[in-house]
Amino acid sequence: MGKGFYVSKLVLAVGIIFAVAAVSTIIALAVVYSQEKGKNNDVAKPPETTTSSSGTSTATTTTTATATATATTAQSNDPWNKYRLPKTLSPVHYDVELQPFLVKNADGLYVFRGKSTAFFICNDATDLIIIHSNKLNHTKFNSFDAKLQDGATDVALKSTFFQKDKQFLVVQAAANLVPGKQYGLYTEFVGELADDLAGFYRSEYLEDGVTKIIATTQMQAPDARKAFPCFDEPAMKATFNITLKYRQPYKAMSNMREIDRSTVTEDGQQWTVSKFDKTPKMSSYLVAFIVSEFEAVGDPGNATVTGVQIWGRKKAIQDENQGEYALSVTKPILDFFAEYYRTPYPLPKSDQVALPDFSAGAMENWGLVTYRETALLFDDQVSSIGNKERVVTVIAHELAHQWFGNLVTIRWWNDLWLNEGFASYVEYLGADKAEPNWNIKDLIVLNDVHRVMAVDALASSHPLTSREDEVNSPSEISALFDSIAYSKGASVIRMLSEFLTEPLFVDGLASYLKGFEYSNTVYSDLWTHLQWAVNNQTAVKLPLPIKDIMDTWVLQMGFPVVKIDTATGVVTQKHFLLDPDSVVTRPSPFDYKWKVPISYKISSKEDNIWLQNESETVEDFKITGNDWLLVNLNVTGYYRVNYDDNNWSRLLNQLQTSHQAIPVINRAQIIDDAFNLARAKQITTIQALDTTKYISADREYMPWQAALSGLSYFTQMFDRTEVFGPMKKYMKMQVNPLFEYFKQETGNWTNRPVSLTDQYCEINTLSTACSYDIEDCLKFASELFSQWMATPQQNNIHPNLRTNVYCTAVAQGGEQEWNFVWDRFQLTDIAQEQDKLRAALACSKEPWILNRFLEYSLDPTMIRRQDAVSTISSVVNNPIGQSLAWDFVRAKWKTLYSMFGESSFSFGNLIERVTRRFSTEFELQQLLQFKADNQNPGFGTASQALEQAIEKTKANINWVNQNKAAVKKWFEDAVVP
Template identity: 55%
Template sequence: MGKGFFISKTVGIVGIVLGAGAVATIIALSVVYSQEKSRNNEVQPTTTTTTTSPTTTPTTVATAAVTTEGAVTTEAATTAPSNEPWDQWRLPHTLSPQTYNVTLWPRLQEDENKLYIFTGHSSVIFTCLEKTDLILIHSNKLNMTKDPVLTTLGSGSAPTIISHMLYPKTQYLVIKLNEELTAGESYELYTEFQGELADDLGGFYRSEYFEKDVKKVVATTQMQPTDARKAFPCFDEPAMKAVFHITLLHDPGTTALSNGVVIDEVEVTMDDTALIKTTFAPTEKMSTYLLAFIVSEFISIEENIDGLQIRIFARNEAINSGQGDYALNTTGPILKFFERYYNVSYPLPKSDQIALPDFNAGAMENWGLITYRETALLYDKDISSNGNKERVVTVIAHELAHQWFGNLVTIKWWNDLWLNEGFASYVEYLGAHEAEPDWNIKDLIVLNDVHRVFAIDALASSHPLSSKEEDVQRPEQISEVFDAISYSKGASVLRMLSFFLTEKLFTRGLQTYLDHFKFNNTVYTDLWDHLQMAVNETETDLPKSVRDIMDRWVLQMGFPVVTIDTATGQISQEHFLLDPTTKPEPSDFNYEWYVPISWKKPDAQKPIYWLLQKNAEFEDMKTNTDEWVLANIDVNGYYRVNYDNANWERLLNVLKTSRTSIPVLNRAQLIDDAFNLAKAGIVPTTLALRTTLFLSGETEYIPWESALKNLDYFYLMFDRSDVYGLMQDYVKTQVTPLFEHFTKLTSWENVPNGHTDQYNQVNALRVACSTGLEDCKTLVKNWFEKWMENPTVNPIHANLRSTVYCNAIATGGAKEWDFAWDMFDKATVAAEKDKLRAALACATQPWLLNRYLGYTLDPSKIRKQDATSTITTIAGNVVGQSLAWDFVRANWEYIFNQFSTEFELKQLMQFRDDFAHIGFGSGTLAIQQSIERTQANINWVDQNKEQIAEWFKNPV
């Protein structure tokens, strides 16, 4: 799944409106988004449409009524015993599904109750592995419209169903039999059901959009991780692979899609309604979470590469305006690259990709039918920015990588999610590089993943990549593992593994792994075994086995800071914690790692040195007064580096006098390491600030971006103090040469050719304007005024629009804000809508921001999928901070990054205590990390404010 998922579900919040015209309320904390909110109000097990109760029943059940559709309403509930089989979160190892036949009919019009529904019937053929008189199959928010029917595929008759019940707590349909199923025999379970085609972005749901002022409805799916059970009863665990036969009934004029190719399409009549019945070819053996079926009025473009059909689906207007062309042109080359990389042919006859107006994740790798947010698949060459283009190609590469790694070979359980998502997050850069070889995009993993996740993994409340299986059971626990650790740390350590093995050995082991386990399930150590086989077949010299090395990176949280003393050659490692006073959970490895240290001196790069214990001595790392040592070349290792003071001084001098002697990624690394070492109290804060002095002569994007991200922390900590003005003056001095560089290079009428140069042009404009450079402010003001004078012609280059919009709205008033809102409302390109939506949060008038916060509760103004990020953006505005906090005590991105006062810490802790009786589900870790970060911020400000102010007065 695309990276947007863990952002929306780990730090997400969802607004709900209680009654027409009533007060709007946003449920607190990331976990309490719409799907999980219902789990806090679960009904207890109750018997439905059955003749007798199960022979073993809870001692107390809810008083319930069953409607004509079979829905259960609860008047009272008490806690059921936990020793019943249906009270366990994992399926028993008694039944194994083989094939499903699923027919669904989604209604794209409201019924008499103003609901969108779907009806369906499903049969699953399963084999009994161990004799049992109980069938447990997942079913969530489905009403059984007829009693289930069990038949046998062997000789004799099947046991009789004596009762069945829906058990919402663990999301089971519980079927009790009069006698045991026979081990080794196969049976077929048939169910008929009805569900709501809700707008909750999970399971089988609906998405809405307008075309020529006419509302259109799309029936679509998002099954990962545990929502296939909302579409039909199924054994909804990743190891329960089966073959799926899907049939969709849908209105004439609509198109039906699923994982397989269409094998039949006929006109039928159901309930006096003329319909199209579309039957799809059976899938390969696959997991339920990878299923997809969609009914829409979308159109497509396509091409055929070596017999493989590639199609891009989207709204008619988007396709007709060419927004799908870039995705179509890049998909083929990326697919072919992964075929070579994996040494496995693409396992399906078609590759469909579809852009949805409403989609909670960034994208989802459904096998053969990948779903995307519009911003992750559609690109308009005249309106979308360079960043939008990169997002499209990297997300496509991420999801296509999953077609093999994740779909063909699948993790057995969600505790190993990091392997699935971390791998795709690593190789997405390789796939994107294949499509755009001139971008040098592989370097950006350092900014986007390594540095990003360092900030989280440096907390004592971080967690290991791989959890124990028993610790990831409930749906909210499963959702919690979709976080930056799984995605970005997973990518970072796999990149490190590929580095010290070499890419050739890494891919060799990967290829045998995929071939051996295709159509099956694995645990992460299976990959280590195959990589070790590749090592054993060569003369590669590893100091330990692959498993021994990697277990220390996978089974314990955090990472080391490696300290090098160039006077003695001593090297040491220590668990790096942002707040060294915090105490992490004990580790079986005592927070020691096997660290591959790549390093160089001025004359040459040196061989890898392995640090295998706390301390070691390496004679070659001693230097004379003219030499410097630089470690972790190109940031291939997942660790930070500290040096003795003399070596720091030599490196600072090199940055100032001959910065190109240091690789561009390491210039960024020196900044990021120094700032974070300073936060932890390991080096002086003034040393970190001195790493930015060379920027006045730097034109490369990656070092600049590293510095700006780190300086953002200072802005957040000091935005309400006198340090702020001093800092603004310094940053303006540093950025003015960069602004003048792009003025000479482009006259601000064009963009530079280089991919990252285009990003740095944006940085130059953004920072120059935000620090008050008059030439920049005049430029931006004139552009925006010209657009307001003629709204049909936007004179602002797509790359620069986000910056221009934000600055114009920040310095303007209601007139500018209302114009931008009108442009947002009329925009038909999702990327442009996103730019305007973010810029509207830049307003400096509190009443405008309060109005905007209110809009997040109205899906007709701000889509549900965008509510979280909109509130987060408002909270990132100094003026909007208190407004957002008052509006909802659950903006976790804001909490995580910006709380720095004792009062705010007390508010947060009080909030935690107030809602402790409800629980925080998958938000538990987020709030714990927020409190830890807040305390660290408080301590840091207290200790550093005075010296920082003095340094900015006289930066040396």
């Protein structure tokens, strides 16, 4: 968020008037409300677990509070001093007109003017209207127009004021409103079109030497109130008519199609007025509008054909055709989801818009989806296969939300995981439809399941859902947008779909969407409809109702480790903690026991069972001879697996003799489970390292990625110690056969492998070989980069290889190479190429260069605000840069917090990354001192990440002390000829 909000002299004068008025009105309001408090102070209670309704109580809050006047003397239990809205009013419709001024005013600010009428129904007699408003300096309250059924009648106002902390506009009528009647609150306002990436904000870009301005939006979670006064909560659904007033050569777009365009003259200037069709009933956080000079590719559609267009900078869309790939996959994905959900797409158009400045990766605004440029635009001359995968999966994720999230919406943010977890699962299905040859669905195991387990294995993790009253403030809401919501949510929904079977899952899902369309739900409503599907068939048998199974995964944090003793057949489950000495203080309704679906393979036999208790005996699991048991086939279950030593030995022997006998995904699972079990002291570190001995013979991406991920922890712990020498020799020994394989397969790196995963494996191979100083790799990268420096306008480095080549060249080079990359970074306007170059700039081995780059990260003329956190994180990834970045974060914490701490979804990543290598008592004390020194301003959305960093640092210290000598010896022995 921006550091502050500056107002013009006129608006400031209006603010002073309201400030004076506030002192007298607050006292009057406190008296008037002595009888209303009991009713209005009700905060929405935790939802029932059967059904839910829409349109009544829910709420949200905002990030920073800047209002014209503040109810400083009001009592804490007054309704305007609560984050949640009272239940007395329900919105019905909004008429909103906004006029952005895309040139600076006399005070040097970009501003917008607005007019809005919020129509609402009175549910209970009250004279109090509480509506969200943030950073809007209201210039007029039009006597609070009352729209009654028997005609328009004005209702007199008694007083108005702003509640700063909770971001409310509070209006008191002269008499009680009548239950069942509809009213309309009219306001006029002025807001700053700031560059804070929230609400109605400003973005800029350079095209042909000219700075272009965009007025655009990002409302999720609590920032629609920054654009116009509204009941800014997900359950407060209404319809919207948006009107935008702007000057040529700009054009406007919103959620719906333009239905009228006219011109007006104001102060001698001609303005275009675009009116957009009425939206369906929807939540305020999905409202979107953009005024820009963007161009589009695609079909705008008509009365019978849904329009699909890709929008972006004119040069990117018209000159460089960067929207063509997104256009080619958007319509197939949209059609797939309409079929998958068994519900037609509800809107007449689906615009996808690439924004130069955007805080999130993308946002699912209904009918007007917004993206970072890197998540939508693609240029096959400079974009890698990874860039291509990101485009198709992000599009699939956002289009999945058009039904699951937009048509049917969670009642409150405590169930955010249901929205984001579901979309994070089905994005793989949508992407698979668009790119059927990629086999992309398997990658969820690496990208989501394994990745989130590292977080969910901490004692400071949290459940997928929580009580509504536990999530209130802006930072509490924003903190929910984490890997637990997205990746754990995706993992458990995938597990649910697998044990139900996909057809049955889709039956229940279609029923759920039909039952709650244009309405709101709680997570258990999905269980109800899936149970209906189960009850209507006989093929799939479950041991318990879906609710009883899934609540064990949703209402408690973490996951189990399933341990099998193949001598006795005994199967046990236990809460898996990465640090077994950590203390879990969060209570669990199920005592950290789960209902676990177990799939397994013994020789040629595959089957499924359920583990419902802490310990059970399974006859099939009694293994004799050379047979081995493999549990959690294709990692469809969200749990880790441990075995007795004999079965571990049989599995390792199979890997080293004929690894193809074990499925690819499970080879990755064995490695990933082993490394994490070792950190948890459930097997030895030596056993975990032994799983990598065979890897030099494997040519598949997933096992290699699992091995590199597991070994990355050893790198983080030991790359500043004497252990790293023998480790480096071992890594060179293991990766060299793979390097030679791909060198031959690609004709000395001139051709790319065919499959997606083979291309990823090639990329990993070069990255690993160069990072461990294999001479042929360093020479290859250096020669390619030197050729580019000699002819800067002709970059012959394949896009797949650029990230590694750029980084290797900058690391080996000095100021000249760094400056060359910096110049290229400034010159290119292709966001995906900028990301590759920006990451390479963090690879320098010169501390003064890295320190300079860190300073650039907070200068928006050097590095875009949206990229500041990821730039610092890139420096952290460099062993030389880690301590520099930590010093920088400590010194600049107040600045970083003011920019990102209250609302940025990714702010917690900064703490996680900058402390990733911490493994000494000294570093722990630094971290604790950092926490103590910054209680004011605090840590905002990074609060939980800080606690997790402290927990992980303590675990790292113990692990290093216990394993350093043995690890050093293992690597030394492994490289002996």
